[in-house]
Amino acid sequence: MDLALLLKALVLGVVEGLTEFLPISSTGHLILAGDLLGFSDEKAKIFNVAIQTGAMFAVVWEYRAKFAHVLARMLTEPAAQRFVANVAVAFVPAAILGLLFAKYIKAWLFKPVPVAIAFIVGAFVILWAERRNHHVRVESADDMTWKDALKVGIAQCFALIPGTSRSGATIIGGMLFGLSRRAATEFSFFLAVPTLIAAGAYDFWKNRDLFSVQDLEILGVGLVAAFVSAFLCIRWLLRYVASHDFTPFAWYRIAFGVAVLATAYFGLVDWSQG
Secondary structure, three states: OOHHHHHHHHHHHHHHHHHOOOOOOHHHHHHHHHHHHOOOOHHHHHHHHHOHHHHHHHHHHHOHHHHHHHHHHOOOOHHHHHHHHHHHHHHHHHHHHHHHHHHHHHHHOOOHHHHHHHHHHHHHHHHHHHHOOOOOOEOOHHHOOHHHHHHHHHHHHHHHOOOOOHHHHHHHHHHHOOEOHHHHHHHHHHHHHHHHHHHHHHHHHHOHHHOOHHHHHHHHHHHHHHHHHHHHHHHHHHHHOOOOOOHHHHHHHHHHHHHHHHHHHOOOOOOOOO
């Protein structure tokens, strides 16, 4: 048992869980944290994607009653059918683009400096979006049409760029398209389920030769840490969006991105992947 490696897995799992559902980019944080921890090879990249499944299970657990209801009545209840259809429609755009361009994205953009730039650009998008007048058409995620879902799915495509944030793209995109803040946030949670399952399973299966039975320990630690921290984050975020906007996250993104660029420029941190 490599205690140092298990500790790295624990840290990365916590980072994943705390950042997956906030508009601050879990992938970006994992790339940066992995670089600092010296855990940034090809296996580490697959590990970072795989542990997102732990965060996904936190969504399933938080909304277990809803998912159970949908599964039980999917064949008979129009509302349940609409829910499944909306999630499926929203999932498709990023899935297609991910399959087509994942190789190039990982080769060119899974690096600290491009991530830092995406952090800053995304922050200004959030600031711009929060300064606009929001015209709310859809108060609840259950009231969304397939067109609303498709628009959110297209917005999720921007999250293929590391540092952009999947949750940020879907929540802010949803709000721009007329969803209430809570509806956009909850639909972002629901959309995370197929998105994170597909990304984790596809990457892990494609690169399964990089892993051995001994790696089950670090995967287990990372998954559990991601689940626990993501569950706590989801509970907090639902309370937060009831009375706050996302402006503080934008300023955090700017500060974080500038710090990475400054340390890289002045040589204070050896961002080996940058």
